[in-house]
Amino acid sequence: MTSEIDIVPIGGRFRGFLPIVVDVETGGFDNRRDALLELAMVVLRIDEKGELRRYRTYNWHIEPFPNANLDPKSLEVNGIKPFSPLRLAVPEEQAMEEFFRLVRKEVKLNQCNRAILVGHNAPFDLGFVQSAAHRVDSKRNPFHPFSTLDTVTLGAVMYGQTVLARIAQAAGMGWDASQAHSAVYDVEKTADLFCHFVNTWRTLDAAFKAVQS
Numbered sequence: 001m002t003s004e005i006d007i008v009p010i011g012g013r014f015r016g017f018l019p020i021v022v023d024v025e026t027g028g029f030d031n032r033r034d035a036l037l038e039l040a041m042v043v044l045r046i047d048e049k050g051e052l053r054r055y056r057t058y059n060w061h062i063e064p065f066p067n068a069n070l071d072p073k074s075l076e077v078n079g080i081k082p083f084s085p086l087r088l089a090v091p092e093e094q095a096m097e098e099f100f101r102l103v104r105k106e107v108k109l110n111q112c113n114r115a116i117l118v119g120h121n122a123p124f125d126l127g128f129v130q131s132a133a134h135r136v137d138s139k140r141n142p143f144h145p146f147s148t149l150d151t152v153t154l155g156a157v158m159y160g161q162t163v164l165a166r167i168a169q170a171a172g173m174g175w176d177a178s179q180a181h182s183a184v185y186d187v188e189k190t191a192d193l194f195c196h197f198v199n200t201w202r203t204l205d206a207a208f209k210a211v212q213s
Helices: 072-078 092-109 122-137 153-158 164-170 183-212
Strands: 016-025 036-046 054-060 114-119 145-152
Touching: 016 072, 016 092, 016 122, 016 145, 016 183, 036 092, 036 122, 036 183, 054 092, 054 183, 092 114, 092 122, 114 122, 114 183, 122 145, 145 153, 153 164, 153 183, 164 183
Parallel strands: 016 114, 114 145
Antiparallel strands: 016 036, 036 054
C-alpha cells in the first residue's frame, strides 16, 4: 500500500482526472426532493506494481435536509432509519464540506486537474452529489459536472452483466447479499471492480503491444 510520501500520481492515467469511487444511499430517486442519507467514497492509489488499488474508505451518515422527501420503499431497501440517534448523522453541509475537502486533497496529491466520479449507475450518485452541493451552496465542488466512469458499462462490456452483484460474481469476487445496499459495502465492491477493469486492460494492452513489437 502506498503512503502519501511515496504516492505514484494518477494524473497521467485518466487525462488529468482523478477517479473517486462514490456510493450514496437516499430517500428516493429524485435528487432534488429526496434526502441524501449516506455517502461513501473510496480513494484509489497506484501501488508499487503499477496497479490501481483501493487505498482508503470514508463514510458519512447524513441528516435529511429540511422538508426532504423520504420514500418508505427506498428506506425498506436500504434499511436506514433516518432519525435514529444511533446513526450519528451529521448535517448535509458538514458532510459535503468534509467530502469535498478530502477529494480536493487527493486531486492535488495525484497531480490531477479535477475529480471524476466512479460509480455503479454513476449518474444517479453524481446527481445526488451535485444537488447536495447546490443546497449547501458549495463553491469548490471538485467533480466534473456531468462526466462519470460507470461500472455498469464496464461490466456489460467485460462480462455481459450490469447488476453489481452479478458483475462481482463474474469477476470471482463473491457477493454478500446481507451487506448489500450499505454504502460502504457497495462502494468498496464498486472500487474493487473498477480497479479490476483498469488493471486487466493494462495487462491486455501490454500483451498486445508485446505481440506487435
